[in-house]
Amino acid sequence: MISIKKYAAIDIGSNAMRLLVVNIIEKSGKETQFSKSALVRVPIRLGQDAFTVGEICEDNIERMIDAMKAFKLLMKVHKVEKYMACATSAMREAYNGKEVVEIIKKKSDIKIEIIDGKKEAAIIASTDLHYLLKTEQTYLYVDVGGGSTEFSLFSGGKMVASKSFKAGTVRLLNEVVSEIVWQEIEKWIKTHTEAYDRISLIGSGGNINKIFKMSGKLQDKPLSYIYMNSQYAFLNSLTYEQRISELGLNPDRADVIVPAIRVYLNAMKWSGARNIYVPKIGLSDGIVKALYYKKIQ
16 A cells, blocks of 8 residues: 655745645655655746845736745645645745745745755755765755855765755845855865865756756766856857857846856866756755654654
């Protein structure tokens, strides 16, 4: 006999909002399986507000309310048993973030938790990586979002260090990431990785997923530093319009993809990693698994 549960995660990021619905398949004596049932992505760039003027504008509040009402209905149709909605960097920094949360609760009956960088990194790290992590190897997990980037170092199959930095793609696009932040990231990576001989990167986030898809590689094969560098040069040589018309990138992906690769390249350079694995996981997956294993309520 098998038992199937349906859980959902709502990720309110700085570049987009996502609803992930997951089938959780339980069978006696077998490992629990997590299978994606549906994923909806809405390109509401909250970071454009939060990182430039410091508040979420009225228009985007209305769009968020509409999106949350839609997510609520979709979860009802999918018969979702349990869900959690998390807001990250943009909502953390908007001075009206808590007010927006209250408005959305009243209008859509969805409760949003604004999580700090530490909790965000912990939830992302709770994604089940054991199938990818070889216990004798060391990995630097890099999740590049719109407002922040989370770094987690794994060695011996366990997480040994984790840190969140305000260096996301929307911030970089708006040129609000200072040289000091880059220096702090470089120092953190070098300090925590210098004791290890060989390190590989694990990349998550919509931009690295897109780069991986464009590469045509098999899921278990990594992308090399050389490939990432060539893609950075290639994409940087194209205009925003060309990335949309010639490569078919979504308008809200075509501009942030270049600064995203820059973050991954720097992480590879400073850690000495020559390869990056892209397992297609992120905050949404982490929320579902953390909910299931009762790591969050």
